[in-house]
Amino acid sequence: YEADVLNLRQHTNIKWKDIGGLEETKNSIKAAYGMALAQKPKGVQINSWRNILLFGPPGTGKTLLAAATAGSLEADFFNVKVSNLVSKYFGETSKLISALYSVAHQRSPSVIYMDEFESLTPPRDSGDSGAERRIVSTFLSELDGLATKEDESFILTMGATNFPWLLDSAMLSRFQRRIYVPLPDEAARKSILEIHLTRRGHKTTQDINEWVKATRGFAGREIEQLCQTAIASMTQRANPGLLDLVDQGRKALSKYEIKIEPLTEN
Numbered sequence: 049y050e051a052d053v054l055n056l057r058q059h060t061n062i063k064w065k066d067i068g069g070l071e072e073t074k075n076s077i078k079a080a081y082g083m084a085l086a087q088k089p090k091g092v093q094i095n096s097w098r099n100i101l102l103f104g105p106p107g108t109g110k111t112l113l114a115a116a117t118a119g120s121l122e123a124d125f126f127n128v129k130v131s132n133l134v135s136k137y138f139g140e141t142s143k144l145i146s147a148l149y150s151v152a153h154q155r156s157p158s159v160i161y162m163d164e165f166e167s168l169t170p171p172r173d174s175g176d177s178g179a180e181r182r183i184v185s186t187f188l189s190e191l192d193g194l195a196t197k198e199d200e201s202f203i204l205t206m207g208a209t210n211f212p213w214l215l216d217s218a219m220l221s222r223f224q225r226r227i228y229v230p231l232p233d234e235a236a237r238k239s240i241l242e243i244h245l246t247r248r249g250h251k252t253t254q255d256i257n258e259w260v261k262a263t264r265g266f267a268g269r270e271i272e273q274l275c276q277t278a279i280a281s282m283t284q285r286a287n288p289g290l291l292d293l294v295d296q297g298r299k300a301l302s303k304y305e306i307k308i309e310p311l312t313e314n
């Protein structure tokens with residue numbers, strides 16, 4: 049399975065500054081892995097925080113955060129979509145998980161990002177097959193093993209889910225650090241807009257504040273799509289106003305039924 053595992057490896061050049069807003073979230077993550085890396089006083093038993101759970105709405109930057117973590121640790125980044133793993137290797141999934149941890153161990157430091165993490169726990173009414181139980185118990189023992197390993201190798205497991213309430217307590221208890229990744233507030237939306245506009249070679253003007261207001265309730269992914277749509281339509285028209293573009297962007301987005309939900313600003 050080594051070749052399969054190596055295929056999960058992704059090159060990443062995402063930096064913390066490429067992620068708009070989420071300052072608190074970034075600091076929590078840095079503090080969590082900083083704790084895992086810190087020298088422990090001799091004879092003191094502290095369980096390392098090497099398992100971090102990121103949870104929150106879709107498209108809010110969880111993958112970006114994991115990639116930036118890997119980048120800042122100069123670690124190998126294994127990007128695993130759990131549902132793919134389970135459907136592709138069904139019956140063999142637990143072997144693949146063991147292989148994943150063994151390769152990550154050899155290539156330490158490593159960050160293992162597991163998206164759609166709730167897919168690892170089968171729905172309670174699914175009859176709970178032996179194969180599924182094996183997957184979960186293999187994974188739990190890999191996580192437990194990491195916490196007690198005394199050697200120098202460093203593996204950080206970052207689980208991500210939009211549905212944290214589907215995780216069972218055995219799984220949750222392995223994640224001492226559970227970090228919420230919220231929808232962006234005003235300041236965050238401003239910086240996400242700036243990131244995606246400047247990346248595409250566009251300057252922002254004062255009108256950006258109108259965009260910021262107009263995108264209330266958008267996740268980062270939707271803001272990125274908005275920028276793409278707006279810039280694409282800009283190429284077809286001479287010099288339209290930014291608000292015009294927001295309007296067009298919104299129309300384009302509504303085609304894809306992206307909902308705009310009320311958001312409590314904090």
Ligand code: ATP
Pocket residue numbers: 066067068069070105106107108109110111112113163209210240243267268269270272
């Ligand atoms: P899902 O829960 O659906 O897996 P996610 O939370 O992992 O989503 P990402 O894949 O990290 O979301 O983000 C999707 C895209 O949206 C990114 O590639 C990026 O372009 C944009 N994006 C999301 N959040 C941000 C942010 N805070 N700053 C800049 N770009 C962002």
